[in-house]
Amino acid sequence: MPIVRLDEATVRRIAAGEVVERPASVVKELVENALDAGARLIRVEVVAGGRELIRVQDDGCGIPADELLLAVERHTTSKLRRFEDLAHVLSYGFRGEALAAISAVSDFEIVSCIPGASSGARLRVRFGRPARVEPVGAAPGTVVTVRDLFATIPARRRFLRQDATEVAYIQRALAALALARPDVRFEFIVDGRIALATPGSGQLVDALAGVFGLETAAQIVPIEPVPHDEVTVTGAIGLPAVSRANRQTFFILVNQRWVESRTLVAAAEQAYHTLLMVGRYPIGVIAVQLPPERVDVNVHPTKREVRFADERAVAAAVHEAVRRTLLAHLPDQSPPSVAFRPLSPPAVQRRLLVADPTRAAPVMTRPDPEPLPVSPIEDSQTESGQRLPILRVLGQIRQAYIIAEGPDGMYLIDQHAAHERILLERLFEELATHGVEQQRLLEPLILELAPSQLEAFERYAGELACLGWEIEPFGGASVAVRAVPAVVQRSIERVLLAVLDELAAGGRGTTSLEQVAISTACHSAIRAGQELSLPEMRELIRQLEQCRAPLACGHGRPTVVHLSTEELERQFGRR
Ligand code: ADP
Numbered sequence: 301m302p303i304v305r306l307d308e309a310t311v312r313r314i315a316a317g318e319v320v321e322r323p324a325s326v327v328k329e330l331v332e333n334a335l336d337a338g339a340r341l342i343r344v345e346v347v348a349g350g351r352e353l354i355r356v357q358d359d360g361c362g363i364p365a366d367e368l369l370l371a372v373e374r375h376t377t378s379k380l381r382r383f384e385d386l387a388h389v390l391s392y393g394f395r396g397e398a399l400a401a402i403s404a405v406s407d408f409e410i411v412s413c414i415p416g417a418s419s420g421a422r423l424r425v426r427f428g429r430p431a432r433v434e435p436v437g438a439a440p441g442t443v444v445t446v447r448d449l450f451a452t453i454p455a456r457r458r459f460l461r462q463d464a465t466e467v468a469y470i471q472r473a474l475a476a477l478a479l480a481r482p483d484v485r486f487e488f489i490v491d492g493r494i495a496l497a498t499p500g501s502g503q504l505v506d507a508l509a510g511v512f513g514l515e516t517a518a519q520i521v522p523i524e525p526v527p528h529d530e531v532t533v534t535g536a537i538g539l540p541a542v543s544r545a546n547r548q549t550f551f552i553l554v555n556q557r558w559v560e561s562r563t564l565v566a567a568a569e570q571a572y573h574t575l576l577m578v579g580r581y582p583i584g585v586i587a588v589q590l591p592p593e594r595v596d597v598n599v600h601p602t603k604r605e606v607r608f609a610d611e612r613a614v615a616a617a618v619h620e621a622v623r624r625t626l627l628a629h630l631p632d633q634s635p636p637s638v639a640f641r642p643l644s645p646p647a648v649q650r651r652l653l654v655a656d657p658t659r660a661a662p663v664m665t666r667p668d669p670e671p672l673p674v675s676p677i678e679d680s681q682t683e684s685g686q687r688l689p690i691l692r693v694l695g696q697i698r699q700a701y702i703i704a705e706g707p708d709g710m711y712l713i714d715q716h717a718a719h720e721r722i723l724l725e726r727l728f729e730e731l732a733t734h735g736v737e738q739q740r741l742l743e744p745l746i747l748e749l750a751p752s753q754l755e756a757f758e759r760y761a762g763e764l765a766c767l768g769w770e771i772e773p774f775g776g777a778s779v780a781v782r783a784v785p786a787v788v789q790r791s792i793e794r795v796l797l798a799v800l801d802e803l804a805a806g807g808r809g810t811t812s813l814e815q816v817a818i819s820t821a822c823h824s825a826i827r828a829g830q831e832l833s834l835p836e837m838r839e840l841i842r843q844l845e846q847c848r849a850p851l852a853c854g855h856g857r858p859t860v861v862h863l864s865t866e867e868l869e870r871q872f873g874r875r
C-alpha cells in the first residue's frame with residue numbers, strides 16, 4: 301500500500317485506544333478532570349459495567365460555553381502552556397487528550413456551567429462527530445455522560461469482561477482517587493445502588509471507612525510521617541489481621557496521584573515479612589510526597605506509571621515507614637516481671653535499634669513512639685536492622701534461660717521461645733520455597749484421638765498436610781501418622797496431640813496455615829527444663845541471630861530480655 305496521511309477520525313480512534321482501555325479508564329480520566337476543576341463533590345454512576353452508561357458529575361469550575369468545542373479536541377488543555385511546565389504540573393491532567401479520546405469512541409455529552417453564568421451549555425459528540433453547542437439550564441459544574449462505549453469498535457468491546465469485573469476495576473480506581481483526596485466527597489452508584497461513598501471531611505480515616513467499610517477500617521492504622529530528605533511517606537496500612545488474597549486493595553499515591561509501582565508495593569510488602577503468610581497481601585494506602593521535579597509523570601499514556609529520580613530512596617522510605625508503623629502496633633503482651641520488665645517485641649526492637657545511649661531508662665519505661673532510624677531495603681537480611689546483635693553465651697539459668705553478653709549489656713534468652721521462633725521461620729521459609737521438609741516414619745504411628753482432637757484434625761487436614769504432617773484416618777477415632785515435618789525431632793505423639801489440642805482450642809495466627817505452623821513450631825521446640833551444653837546454646841543463639849524477627853515467638857511472647865549497660869550501672873548505683 302502507498303503511504304497516505306490518515307484522516308483525522310482514524311487518528312483519533314487510534315489515539316483513543318491508548319487512553320481509553322476500558323470503562324475504568326474513562327471514569328479515572330473524568331474524575332481527574334473534576335478534581336482538577338476543584339470539585340468538592342463527585343458523583344459517578346454506571347449502568348451495565350459502564351458499557352451502557354457512565355456519568356460523572358461535579359460541582360467544579362465548569363467550562364465556558366465558548367470553550368466547550370475546544371475542550372473535546374485533541375491536545376487542548378487549560379493546564380499547561382509550555383513543555384517546561386511539565387516538570388511542575390500538579391494537576392492530574394495535562395495532555396489534553398481525555399475528552400477527545402472518550403468522545404471519539406462513545407456517544408458523548410458534556411453539560412457545563414461556570415459559577416455565576418445565567419445558563420450552561422451542552423455539547424454532544426457522537427463517536428468523534430461533534431454537534432453544535434447549545435445553551436441549557438444547568439447547575440454550576442460539569443456533567444459528562446458516556447453512552448455505548450466502544451460501540452463502533454467491536455474488537456474493543458469484545459475485550460471487555462463481565463459487568464461485575466468492569467465494575468470492580470472502576471471501584472478500584474475510585475477507591476484510589478477517594479483515598480488520594482479525602483477532602484472531596486465521592487459517590488459511586490452502580491445500577492442504581494450506592495457502592496462507595498466518602499464524606500469529604502478531609503480526614504483519611506473517614507475516606508478509609510467509606511472505601512473499606514467501618515469494620516475493616518478499624519484495623520487500618522495511620523503512618524506517622526517522618527520527613528526524609530525530600531520524601532515524606534504518609535497514608536495508612538492494614539494490620540496483618542486484615543490481609544487479602546490479592547493486591548487489589550493496596551494503593552500507591554505519588555503526590556496525590558494514584559500510580560502502579562511494583563517497586564514501592566514490594567518495599568511495603570517486605571515490611572510485612574513474617575507477619576503475613578505466603579499468598580496474603582496487605583491492604584492500605586501509601587502516600588508519597590516529593591518535589592514534583594523529582595518524579596516524571598509523563599512516561600505512560602494514562603500516567604499509571606511514574607519514574608523517580610531516585611527510586612531506591614523512595615522505596616527505602618516506604619519500607620521504613622511501613623515497618624515502623626507495624627512495629628508500633630504489634631501486640632504488647634509482656635507480663636510484668638520481678639527485677640525488670642521483659643521487653644515487648646516492639647520495645648526490644650527499639651532498644652536494639654535506637655543507638656542513642658543518652659535516652660533515659662529505656663529498659664524500665666514504656667517505649668516512646670519515636671521514629672526508628674532509616675534502614676536501607678536492598679538487603680532484606682538486615683531488614684530494618686531489627687536483628688539481634690552478635691551475642692556471647694555465658695551460661696544457662698534454671699535450665700530455661702540462656703544468659704549472654706552483647707555490645708550493650710546483658711541478654712536473657714528464653715530457650716523455648718527462641719527455638720520456637722527459629723523453627724517457625726524455618727517452616728515459613730520452606731513453605732515459601734520448596735515445601736516443608738518431611739521425615740518419613742519407618743512404621744506408621746497409630747494414635748487414638750480424643751473427639752476434640754479428631755475434629756481439629758479433620759478441620760485442619762489440608763494445612764497439616766501442607767506443613768509436612770502426613771496423617772490418615774485409621775478407623776474410629778484412630779489416625780495413622782506416616783510422615784512428620786522435619787522440625788519435629790522427638791516425641792512425635794506428644795507433639796501431634798499438643799498441636800491438635802491447641803488447634804481445637806482455636807490456635808494462634810491469622811490464617812489456618814499460620815495457626816498450624818505456629819503450633820507445630822511451638823510444640824517441636826526444646827522446652828524449659830532441658831539442660832543445654834555450651835555449644836548447643838551457641839548454636840541456638842547463632843540461629844536466633846539469623847532470624848528475621850528474632851524478638852518474639854510465634855505466639856507473640858518475647859524471646860529476649862535485655863538489660864542495658866546503662867541500666868546495670870544504674871541498678872548498682874554507679875550512675
Ligand atoms: P487535560 O485534563 O489533560 O487538560 P482533557 O481532555 O481531559 O485534558 O480536558 C480538556 C480540558 O477541558 C481541560 O484542560 C479543562 O480545561 C477542561 N475540562 C475537562 N473536564 C472538566 C471539568 N469536569 N470541569 C472543568 N473543566 C474541565
Ligand code: MG
Nearest residue numbers: 329333393398
Ligand atoms: Mg483530563
